[in-house]
Amino acid sequence: MIRFIRTLIQARQRAPLPLRLTRRRIYILPTRAGMVFAFFLLAMLVAAINYTNNLAFLLTFLLGSISILSAIHAYANLAGLELESARLFPAYCGDDARLQLFFRAGGRERRRLGVRVGTAEDSFSMPARAGREMDLSIPTSRRGLRPLGQVVISTRYPLGLFRAWSPLILPVTGLVYPCPLAADRMDWRSLHGEGDEGALGTVSQSGEFGGVRPYRPEDGLSRVSWKASAKGGGLFAKEFRSGVARTVVFDWYEIRVSDYEERISLLAGLVREAERQGLSYGLRLPGLDIAPGSGMSQAHRCLEALALMPEGS
Amino acid sequence: MIHDKRRFSITLLALALAFAPHLPHVPIFVGIFVCAAWGYALGMQYRGWPVPPRWLRVVLALGCLALVLFTYGRSFGRDAGVALLSLMLGLKAVESKSVRDMLALLFLAYFVVVTNVLYSQTLVMSAYMFFSVMAVTAALVHLHSGESRLLPDLRRGGLLLVQALPLALLLFVFFPRLQGALWGVHDQRDEGVSGFSETLEPGSVANLSLSREVAFRVDFPGPIPDRDSLYWRGLVLDSFDGLTWFRDLPVELAQSRSENFSQQAVPYTLTLEPHNKEWIFALDLPVFAPRGTVLRSDRTLAGMRMVSSRSRFELVSDPAPEQTPLPGPAWIALPEDGNPRSRDLARQWKDSGLSPAEMVAAALELFREGGFVYTLRPGAMAADIVDQFLFATRQGYCEHYSSAMAFLLRAAGVPVRVVVGYQGGEENPMGGYLIVRQSDAHAWVEVWVDGRWQRVDPTSVVAPQRLVTGVESFVPQGQGVLLPEGIRALRQVGRFFQLGWDAANNSWNQWVLGFSHERQRGLWERLGIDPTTIAGAGKLAAFLAAGLCLTLGVAFAVMLRSRQGERDQVALLYGRFCRKLAAIGLARKPAEGPHDYAGRIGRQRPDLGQAARDVIDAYVALRYRGSGDPAAFKRLIEEFTGRTF
Numbered sequence: 001m002i003r004f005i006r007t008l009i010q011a012r013q014r015a016p017l018p019l020r021l022t023r024r025r026i027y028i029l030p031t032r033a034g035m036v037f038a039f040f041l042l043a044m045l046v047a048a049i050n051y052t053n054n055l056a057f058l059l060t061f062l063l064g065s066i067s068i069l070s071a072i073h074a075y076a077n078l079a080g081l082e083l084e085s086a087r088l089f090p091a092y093c094g095d096d097a098r099l100q101l102f103f104r105a106g107g108r109e110r111r112r113l114g115v116r117v118g119t120a121e122d123s124f125s126m127p128a129r130a131g132r133e134m135d136l137s138i139p140t141s142r143r144g145l146r147p148l149g150q151v152v153i154s155t156r157y158p159l160g161l162f163r164a165w166s167p168l169i170l171p172v173t174g175l176v177y178p179c180p181l182a183a184d185r186m187d188w189r190s191l192h193g194e195g196d197e198g199a200l201g202t203v204s205q206s207g208e209f210g211g212v213r214p215y216r217p218e219d220g221l222s223r224v225s226w227k228a229s230a231k232g233g234g235l236f237a238k239e240f241r242s243g244v245a246r247t248v249v250f251d252w253y254e255i256r257v258s259d260y261e262e263r264i265s266l267l268a269g270l271v272r273e274a275e276r277q278g279l280s281y282g283l284r285l286p287g288l289d290i291a292p293g294s295g296m297s298q299a300h301r302c303l304e305a306l307a308l309m310p311e312g313s
Numbered sequence: 314m315i316h317d318k319r320r321f322s323i324t325l326l327a328l329a330l331a332f333a334p335h336l337p338h339v340p341i342f343v344g345i346f347v348c349a350a351w352g353y354a355l356g357m358q359y360r361g362w363p364v365p366p367r368w369l370r371v372v373l374a375l376g377c378l379a380l381v382l383f384t385y386g387r388s389f390g391r392d393a394g395v396a397l398l399s400l401m402l403g404l405k406a407v408e409s410k411s412v413r414d415m416l417a418l419l420f421l422a423y424f425v426v427v428t429n430v431l432y433s434q435t436l437v438m439s440a441y442m443f444f445s446v447m448a449v450t451a452a453l454v455h456l457h458s459g460e461s462r463l464l465p466d467l468r469r470g471g472l473l474l475v476q477a478l479p480l481a482l483l484l485f486v487f488f489p490r491l492q493g494a495l496w497g498v499h500d501q502r503d504e505g506v507s508g509f510s511e512t513l514e515p516g517s518v519a520n521l522s523l524s525r526e527v528a529f530r531v532d533f534p535g536p537i538p539d540r541d542s543l544y545w546r547g548l549v550l551d552s553f554d555g556l557t558w559f560r561d562l563p564v565e566l567a568q569s570r571s572e573n574f575s576q577q578a579v580p581y582t583l584t585l586e587p588h589n590k591e592w593i594f595a596l597d598l599p600v601f602a603p604r605g606t607v608l609r610s611d612r613t614l615a616g617m618r619m620v621s622s623r624s625r626f627e628l629v630s631d632p633a634p635e636q637t638p639l640p641g642p643a644w645i646a647l648p649e650d651g652n653p654r655s656r657d658l659a660r661q662w663k664d665s666g667l668s669p670a671e672m673v674a675a676a677l678e679l680f681r682e683g684g685f686v687y688t689l690r691p692g693a694m695a696a697d698i699v700d701q702f703l704f705a706t707r708q709g710y711c712e713h714y715s716s717a718m719a720f721l722l723r724a725a726g727v728p729v730r731v732v733v734g735y736q737g738g739e740e741n742p743m744g745g746y747l748i749v750r751q752s753d754a755h756a757w758v759e760v761w762v763d764g765r766w767q768r769v770d771p772t773s774v775v776a777p778q779r780l781v782t783g784v785e786s787f788v789p790q791g792q793g794v795l796l797p798e799g800i801r802a803l804r805q806v807g808r809f810f811q812l813g814w815d816a817a818n819n820s821w822n823q824w825v826l827g828f829s830h831e832r833q834r835g836l837w838e839r840l841g842i843d844p845t846t847i848a849g850a851g852k853l854a855a856f857l858a859a860g861l862c863l864t865l866g867v868a869f870a871v872m873l874r875s876r877q878g879e880r881d882q883v884a885l886l887y888g889r890f891c892r893k894l895a896a897i898g899l900a901r902k903p904a905e906g907p908h909d910y911a912g913r914i915g916r917q918r919p920d921l922g923q924a925a926r927d928v929i930d931a932y933v934a935l936r937y938r939g940s941g942d943p944a945a946f947k948r949l950i951e952e953f954t955g956r957t958f
Contacts, residue, residue: 033416040420044427049491054826055430055439059446061484063423065477066450069868073473076872107874112459125459158454158469160416 088174
C-alpha cells in the first residue's frame with residue numbers, strides 16, 4: 001500500500017523538461033521556526049484578550065498577517081521559476097558527477113532558492129528574467145546508469161516561517177563509468193598476449209608526429225595543436241603518423257585477472273590511459289567490438305560499454 | 314552562517330530598536346548588562362573574542378534571575394517580566410551561533426515590541442512600535458535573502474507590512490472581543506493623577522486653572538451647543554465647615570428617566586481621560602446612566618469603578634431641570650458661627666421679605682456692582698473667608714464667588730448647593746469635537762427655586778468673558794507687552810498644529826484604543842449582524858472569510874504578477890519588428906545576434922538595410938547598454954512596421 005502511494009507520488013513528481021514550477025508542483029508548510037512563532041502569536045493573543053488591550057490585539061494581528069503573507073511571498077518566490085535543462089555529466093565511479101541545471105527566473109526576481117539532490121545542495125538568487133546555471137556535484141558509488149533521483153527546489157524566503165518546495169523527478173539519467181584502475185598500478189607487460197600479437201599489440205609511449213589537420217570535436221583537447229591554432233584560422237589537431245605499434249585493442253578475454261569487476265576496472269583504466277597518451281585504441285568485450293579510434297567520443301564509447309556491462313556472476 | 318557578521322549586526326540593530334523604549338523602565342543594571350552583552354557579542358563577531366564558556370553563561374543566567382528576584386521580590390509583575398526578558402536578550406545574543414539562534418533573537422524582538430504596549434499606547438509610541446515591527450521584519454528578510462545589500466530587504470519588509478495591514482485591520486474589527494479579563498489583571502497604574510479636586514477650598518490658591526492637560530473630549534453628533542451653556546457637572550458639594558465645601562450626605566441613586574426627556578435633549582459621546590476617581594463629567598442633567606455607571610439623586614454620574622483607563626460614554630443630557638421635592642434641612646445647614654457680616658447681610662434680605670429668586674438677583678447684583686474683581690491670584694485667606702472675600706479683598710475666582718453665594722443663600726434659608734466640574738471647552742475644528750482641559754475646571758451653585766435646582770453662576774456676572782473665551786484671558790501676559798504681529802502669527806500656526814495633533818490623537822484613541830466589546834457590537838449591528846443567533850454568527854464568519862479571501866487574493870495577485878517593465882516593452886517591440894521581416898522571408902535565426910541579423914538584412918534587402926540598421930542599433934543600445942530612449946525606439950518600430958514592402 002505504502003509502495004503504491006509512493007509510486008503515485010513519484011508519478012506526480014515526474015517532470016518533463018523544460019518545466020515551469022506551478023501550483024501543481026509546489027508544496028508549502030510551516031517550518032519548525034514557523035510553528036514556534038505561531039505559538040508565540042497565540043500567547044500574545046491570549047495576553048491581548050486578557051488585558052483587553054487593543055494595541056496588543058492590533059500588533060498580534062499584524063504579526064499574524066505578516067506571517068500568513070510570508071507564505072504567499074515564499075510561494076511566489078518559487079512559482080513561475082523555469083528549469084530549462086538538466087544534464088548529468090558522466091563521471092568515473094567514486095568521483096563526483098557534475099549536474100548542470102539551467103534556471104530561468106521568469107518575470108520575478110528570485111531570492112535564495114535552494115537546490116538539493118541527495119546530499120548535494122546549493123542556493124542561488126537571480127534578478128527577474130535572468131538565467132542561471134547551477135552546478136551540483138553528485139557523488140557516485142557504482143558503475144552503470146544512474147537515475148538522477150529527486151531534485152528538490154525550495155525556499156524559506158522571506159521570513160523563514162514557511163518553506164515552499166517542489167520535488168521533481170527529472171527525466172535525466174547519468175552514466176557512471178567504472179572505477180578505473182590507476183595507471184601506475186597497471187603492469188603493461190602483463191597485458192601482452194603471449195602469442196597473439198594482433199590482439200593487444202605493442203604500446204609505444206609516444207607516436208611519431210606527422211603534421212596537423214583541422215580539429216574535429218572527437219579529437220579531444222590533448223590532441224589540439226596550440227602552436228598551429230594560435231596562427232588563426234580555427235583549431236588544428238596534431239596528427240600522428242600511424243605505425244605498427246600505435247594501435248591497440250584491449251581484449252576482455254586477454255585480461256588475466258579473475259575478478260569480474262576488477263577486470264572491468266582494469267579495462268577502464270587502460271582506456272583512460274590510452275586516451276591520455278593519444279593512442280588509437282579499440283575494445284573487445286563479450287558480444288561487442290569497438291573498432292580502434294581515439295578522442296573523447298571513442299573514450300566515451302568504450303567507457304560506456306564497460307559501464308553497462310551486466311552485473312558479474 | 315553566523316560568520317556573516319553583517320547579518321548578525323543587523324539582527325542586533327533590529328533588537329536594539331525594539332528594546333530602546335524599554336530603557337527607561339528597566340533598572341539601570343539591566344540596561345548596562347544588555348548593552349555590555351551586545352557589545353561583547355559584536356566583539357565576538359568582529360574581533361574574534363572568545364565565546365564565554367558554558368559554566369560562565371549558566372552562572373550569568375542564574376545571577377540575572379537572582380538579581381531580578383532580589384529587585385522585585387514577590388511582586389513578579391510587568392516590570393520584573395520585562396527586566397527578565399531584557400536580560401535574556403543580552404544572554405541569547407552572546408551565545409548565538411547559528412541562523413536558528415538569530416531567528417530566535419528576532420522572535421524575541423517581536424515579543425519585546427509587543428510588551429511595550431504595557432507601558433505606553435500613545436500615537437507616537439504606537440507609530441514607533443510599527444516602525445520597529447518593520448525593522449525586525451526586514452532583519453528577518455535579510456537573514457533569509459542571501460543578499461548582501463540591505464535596501465531590497467528593507468523594501469520587502471515594508472511590503473510585507475503594508476500588505477499585512479488590511480488583513481490585520483480586518484481581524485482587528487471582526488475578532489470577537491470579550492468583556493473583561495480571562496483572569497485577574499494586577500493594576501499597576503499610578504495613583505492620584507492631578508486634576509480637579511473633590512472639595513472646594515476658596516482659601517487655597519489656584520494652580521489648576523493653568524494646566525493645559527486634557528480632561529476629556531466630547532463629540533456631539535449635532536452642532537456643539539453654545540459655549541456658555543456647557544456646564545460639565547462633576548460633583549455636588551452639600552456641606553460647608555467654614556473653610557471647605559465637601560460632600561457629606563449619603564449618596565442615593567436616582568432612576569433613569571429614559572422615557573420623558575424634552576426636545577432639547579442633546580446626545581454626545583464623552584471620552585474621559587483616566588483620573589483614577591469615579592466621577593464622570595456629564596453636561597447638566599444626564600438623562601440616564603450608561604452601562605457601568607450610576608446616576609445619583611443629585612443628577613451627577615459616577616462610574617461603578619474608578620476611571621483608570623480612557624473611557625467612552627454615550628450620554629444624553631437634558632438642559633431643562635426637573636421638579637424635585639423641597640430638600641431637607643441639610644441643604645441649608647451652615648457651621649454654628651463664623652462670617653458674621655455675611656450672616657447679617659443674609660438676615661437683612663430675609664427680613665425685607667425677598668423671595669429666593671430675588672435673593673439670587675440681589676447676590677448677583679452685589680457681585681456686579683460691589684467692585685468685585687476676577688483674578689487667578691486672590692491671595693490666601695485663613696478664617697472667616699466669606700466675610701473677608703465679600704467685604705475686604707473682593708477679588709477671587711469661581712471658587713470664591715460660588716462659595717460666597719452659597720453661604721449667603723444658605724444663611725438666608727434658601728437651599729443651595731455647590732457644583733464642581735468644568736465649564737466650556739475648546740472646539741477642535743479639525744476633528745469637530747470639543748476639548749475640555751483641566752484649565753476649564755469651574756465651580757458654580759445650584760439654587761432650589763420654584764421646585765427646581767436651578768444653575769446660577771456668580772462668576773459670570775463678574776467676568777462674563779470667562780464663559781466665552783475661557784480662563785486663559787485672565788492669565789497674566791508677561792509685562793503687558795503687546796506681542797509683535799509675527800510672533801502672534803507664529804502662535805496661531807503653533808496652535809493649528811497643536812489642534813491637529815490633538816485631533817490625530819483623539820482619532821487614535823477613539824478608533825483603535827477605544828474599540829471595545831460594545832463598539833464592536835454596534836458596528837456589527839450596523840452591518841446587520843447579530844452574533845448571538847446562529848444565522849448572525851454564520852454571517853459574521855462569512856464576512857470574515859470573504860474579507861480574508863479578498864485581502865489575501867489581492868496580495869496573491871500582486872505577488873504573482875510578473876514585472877512587465879520597460880525592458881519587456883522593448884522585447885515586445887523588437888518581436889514585432891522581427892515578425893514583420895519574417896513575413897518577407899527574413900526571419901531571424903534562433904542563434905543570430907542583432908548585429909549579424911542587421912548585416913544579413915542589409916545584404917539581402919539593401920533597400921531596407923539602413924532602416925533596419927537604425928532599429929537594431931536602437932535596440933542594442935536599450936537592451937545591452939541600458940541607454941537610449943524607449944519612446945524613440947517605439948517610433949522607429951512603428952515607422953518600420955508601417956512600411957509596405
